[in-house]
Amino acid sequence: MRSYLRLELRRAFRNPAGLILLTGFPVALYLLWTKVLNVVPQNQQGDFAAFSMVSMATYGSLGGALFIGGAIALERSKGWARQLAVTPLPASGYVVAKLVSGVAGVLPSIVVVLAAGALLGGVRLPLWTWPALVALIWVGVVPFAALGIAFGYTLKGQAANLAMMGVYFVLSVLGGLWLPVQVMPEPMRVLAEYSPAYQAGSLGWRALDGQWPTGTAVGVLAAWTLLFAALAVWRYRRAL
Secondary structure: OHHHHHHHHHHHOOOHHHHHHHHHHHHHHHHHHHHHHOOOOHHHHHHHHHHHHHHHHHHHHHHHHHOHHHHHHHHHHOOHHHHHHOOOOOHHHHHHHHHHHHHHOOHHHHHHHHHHHHHOOOOOOOOOHHHHHHHHHHHHOHHHHHHHHHHHOOOOHHHHHHHHHHHHHHHHHHOOOOOOHHHOOHHHHHHHOOOHHHHHHHHHHHHHOOOOOOHHHHHHHHHHHHHHHHHHHHHHHHHO
16 A cells, blocks of 8 residues: 555656646636736735635646546556556555545645745735645645546546546636636525535635634535545446
C-alpha cells in the first residue's frame, strides 16, 4: 500500500502539462473577471477580487481532482488494473492511493491562483487567512477525486474525459464558481446548497470573512465523499 501510494504521488507531480493547464486556465479566468471585464462597481472591486480568487482556486483544484479519472481510464486500456488485481493490494487500498494522489496533485493549482490574487489582483488579507485558504480549498476537493475515480472505472477512453468535462462544467456553474449563486434563479440556488462544488467554495468564501465552515458544508461534503468513494470502490471491483 505504502509503495503504491508513493508511486501515485510521484506520478501526480510529474505531469507538467496537466499542472500548467490546471493553473494557467483558472488564473486567466481570474484576470478576465477582475481586470478585463471590470463589471463590478469601484467600491466593491476589492471584495470581488478576493471572492473570485477563491472561486477560481476552487475551480482549478476541482478539475485537477476530477480528471484523475482520465488517467485511470487510460490505465484500464493498457491493462494496468488487471495487473493490480493479482497483487495483494485491496480495492480499497487502490482507491485510497488514487484519492490521496488526486488531492495532493491539486495543491500547486491552489497556491498559484492565490498568489495571482495577491500579486496581480491586489487582494490583501490577514496573514493567517492565506494558509487557511489553502487548507480549506484543499479539503474541499476530496469528493471530486473520489468522483473522478468512479468515472475512470465506469467509462473508458475518450468517453470518460467527455463525461467528466460535462460534469465539471455543470458542477462549477451550479456551485457558483463562475457566477455568484445570488444571481441565479431560485431553483438553481436551492440545488446549489446541496452541490459539493458550492459547499467546497463556501469553505474559502467564509474564511475571507474570518468565519468557520458551517456544519451544513461539512456534512454535505462528507456525505458526497462517502457516496463517491463507495461508488469508486464498487466500480473498481466490477471493472476487474
